Amino acid sequence: MKITLSVIKADIGSIGGHIRPSDELVESVFASIRHQGSGVVIDHHVATTGDDIAILMTHTHGVGAAVVHELAWNAFVEGTRVAREQGLYGAGQDLLKTAFSGNVRGMGPAVAELEFDERPNEPFLFFAADKTDPGAFGLPLYLAFADPMNTPGLLLAPTMSPGFRFTVQDVACTQGDRKIELDAPEELYDLAALLRDPERFVIESVRSRRTGEQAVAVSTSRLHNIAGTYTGKDDPVMLVRVQKDFPATGEVLAPFAIGPFVGGGMRGSHQMPLMPVRLSSGISYFDGPPIVSCAAFCVHEGKLTEPVDVFEHPFWDAVRENVAAKSIEMRRQGFFGAAMLPMAELEYTGIVERLTALDRRFRLHRAVEAHEPALAHA
Numbered sequence: 001m002k003i004t005l006s007v008i009k010a011d012i013g014s015i016g017g018h019i020r021p022s023d024e025l026v027e028s029v030f031a032s033i034r035h036q037g038s039g040v041v042i043d044h045h046v047a048t049t050g051d052d053i054a055i056l057m058t059h060t061h062g063v064g065a066a067v068v069h070e071l072a073w074n075a076f077v078e079g080t081r082v083a084r085e086q087g088l089y090g091a092g093q094d095l096l097k098t099a100f101s102g103n104v105r106g107m108g109p110a111v112a113e114l115e116f117d118e119r120p121n122e123p124f125l126f127f128a129a130d131k132t133d134p135g136a137f138g139l140p141l142y143l144a145f146a147d148p149m150n151t152p153g154l155l156l157a158p159t160m161s162p163g164f165r166f167t168v169q170d171v172a173c174t175q176g177d178r179k180i181e182l183d184a185p186e187e188l189y190d191l192a193a194l195l196r197d198p199e200r201f202v203i204e205s206v207r208s209r210r211t212g213e214q215a216v217a218v219s220t221s222r223l224h225n226i227a228g229t230y231t232g233k234d235d236p237v238m239l240v241r242v243q244k245d246f247p248a249t250g251e252v253l254a255p256f257a258i259g260p261f262v263g264g265g266m267r268g269s270h271q272m273p274l275m276p277v278r279l280s281s282g283i284s285y286f287d288g289p290p291i292v293s294c295a296a297f298c299v300h301e302g303k304l305t306e307p308v309d310v311f312e313h314p315f316w317d318a319v320r321e322n323v324a325a326k327s328i329e330m331r332r333q334g335f336f337g338a339a340m341l342p343m344a345e346l347e348y349t350g351i352v353e354r355l356t357a358l359d360r361r362f363r364l365h366r367a368v369e370a371h372e373p374a375l376a377h378a
Helices: 023-036 066-086 134-146 188-195 223-227 249-258 315-331 351-359
Strands: 002-010 043-049 052-059 110-117 123-130 164-170 178-184 201-208 214-218 237-241 261-264 270-273 291-300
Touching: 002 066, 002 123, 002 237, 023 043, 023 052, 023 066, 043 123, 043 291, 052 066, 052 123, 110 214, 110 237, 123 134, 123 249, 134 164, 134 188, 134 201, 134 214, 134 249, 134 261, 164 188, 178 188, 188 201, 249 291, 249 315, 270 315
Parallel strands: none
Antiparallel strands: 002 052, 002 110, 043 052, 123 237, 123 291, 164 178, 164 201, 201 214, 214 237, 261 270
């Protein structure tokens, strides 16, 4: 059976600032999907991470289906109505357009979709991150799909030994989707050269080179490219198929134990470590730290199992403690140097006006030429 997984996510309001949505808001989104989704989707799941709400749907309409995207858009519009009635902070924040136009891409919400023929056993992972951008998934995906130090399956599983094909998108390009395909392991250094800049180069998808089957889909929208100003971080979502021809679940999860430094945190303008958290976790310290949740599912004939919270395991408590310590240490550096994002990311914030005003006050002082003293004559 050919099935499509679609996950569409938006921040449409939260309690107490950037913490978490209200129960009534989440219920309104769930009710909208439940009431309007009959005949459109086979199954669905609504989840929260930080102040974001994500809608996971299974269906047979394919990637980019207007009927599915409109279903999610209408649910977020209904949720925004509830958020405004409750006076929640940032009501409708990620809905950057006033009317649906056939696809939520370019309208604010993040979207990741996978279409495939179901295997007899079809496990997959649904990741949702908050207070960060799509580049946050770059290092974990590189390690999981290209590094045998992390993924022994690249050495031990014949189905994985041909490697994987990465599609990388230049998200700084606003004229269209500028992409490149790179094969691992042959072009590993080229892939690393791009992923060194996670604010610009983002992994959009990963495919098996042996079968051509897609394993990964990542949302790559940049809100400031759409709005032209800072409206919040992009808060990406990701779908990853696992096992058999793809890395095992544990191989995909292992890189998140690093807690890599990513862009995000307070006002989306800092470098902070990515913390793996339990499902439905909120935001706290310094509007962060950037967080990522992960729900494991199996799907059969489009029907979802209940989700399993993979970061609930006691192992991840030690990781969270380490990430918290890294966060505190980086924050001691305040605004200085690497603690904040480069100017290319800050140009959509209010610091531009401040620097422009300061620039007018600079004066050019020409260097005074030094003259050698004349030699005294005897």
